[in-house]
Amino acid sequence: MRDSDMTASDVTVLEESMVVQTYRRNDKIFSQGSKATGLFCLQSGNALLWHMDAFKYKTVFRIVGAGELIGHRSLFGEDLHAATAQVLTSCDVCYYPKDTVLQLIDEFPGFTRRFLRALARDRGPRDALVLRSQHIPVRIRLCNLLLLMIKSEDCEKGGACILELPILRRDIAALLATRPESITRAIKALKEEGIALFKGRTVTVPNLVALYAESNQPPTKNEAGLSG
Numbered sequence: 001m002r003d004s005d006m007t008a009s010d011v012t013v014l015e016e017s018m019v020v021q022t023y024r025r026n027d028k029i030f031s032q033g034s035k036a037t038g039l040f041c042l043q044s045g046n047a048l049l050w051h052m053d054a055f056k057y058k059t060v061f062r063i064v065g066a067g068e069l070i071g072h073r074s075l076f077g078e079d080l081h082a083a084t085a086q087v088l089t090s091c092d093v094c095y096y097p098k099d100t101v102l103q104l105i106d107e108f109p110g111f112t113r114r115f116l117r118a119l120a121r122d123r124g125p126r127d128a129l130v131l132r133s134q135h136i137p138v139r140i141r142l143c144n145l146l147l148l149m150i151k152s153e154d155c156e157k158g159g160a161c162i163l164e165l166p167i168l169r170r171d172i173a174a175l176l177a178t179r180p181e182s183i184t185r186a187i188k189a190l191k192e193e194g195i196a197l198f199k200g201r202t203v204t205v206p207n208l209v210a211l212y213a214e215s216n217q218p219p220t221k222n223e224a225g226l227s228g
Contacts, residue, residue, distance in 0.1 A: 014111065017100035022092050023047075029070070029085040029093055036074035036081055038097045042066050045091030046166045050174075051083045060174035062127060063088070063149065063167070069118060075101070088166035132177040139186040141176045143215035146196060146203060161205040190214070 020043065023029060029040055032052060042064055049062040049070070064070055064085065074081045075098060104111040130136065130144040150161055165172070169187075173180045190196040195214050197204040205211050 014096070014104065017096055019095045020092055021095060022090065023087040024090055025087055027087045029087065030081050032081055032084045034081050036071055036079065036098070038071065038095055039069060039075060039101055040071045040085070041069050041094040043092040043094055046088040047091060048086050048088050048167060048171065049083045050086065058174065060171050061132070063175070069122070072119065131175060134177065138176060138178050138182045139189050140215055140217060142172070142183065142186045142190065143195070143211055145172065145176065146205065146211060147215055150205070150208070161208055163203045163205065165201040165203060
């Protein structure tokens with residue numbers, strides 16, 4: 001939340017208002033239906049956003065990582081939280097109370113510009129396009145999910161990458177809007193092609209360039225008809 005647009009006064013107010021709390025796996029940062037009392041930003045770890053509908057059907061729609069904001073839509077929409085944010089791995093989370101955030105927006109232009117930029121760059125809606133689209137084969141959706149979760153500097157250089165998945169396969173299926181059996185088939189296909197090797201929650205990507213290439217492959221005729 002800090003950059004050259006923010007003055008020393010902006011930063012001081014922001015830091016004085018911040019509360020950092022550590023959450024353990026399966027803890028809830030906030031729950032669906034609860035009052036939005038402020039903004040949350042993950043310093044470390046991962047959290048899962050999911051929604052439960054009136055028929056008790058759970059929809060998993062986003063993995064949140066370090067540096068990402070959550071809770072802002074409900075806060076500024078003056079509405080209850082529409083989703084639950086549940087911790088996948090131990091997380092340090094910064095919390096900014098609503099009154100402080102509104103004060104900063106009213107009084108500090110630098111903070112307002114920085115905050116609006118952060119909201120404009122929110123990747124949540126973009127993720128949904130590549131992860132949940134029924135027109136994209138499950139295999140390619142899974143590749144895109146792996147790419148979203150890979151942040152290692154060594155991986156970015158195109159070498160081998162080892163990734164620890166923070167979620168179970170059934171949650172991966174929910175996140176990709178498909179069935180667990182489809183995830184199993186996609187994992188098998190990626191293993192046979194040497195793109196990604198799954199063992200429990202550990203995924204080894206021998207070559208990141210190959211994973212990028214696979215994520216951009218057009219669907220085959222069969223996949224186009226059976227993408228879910």
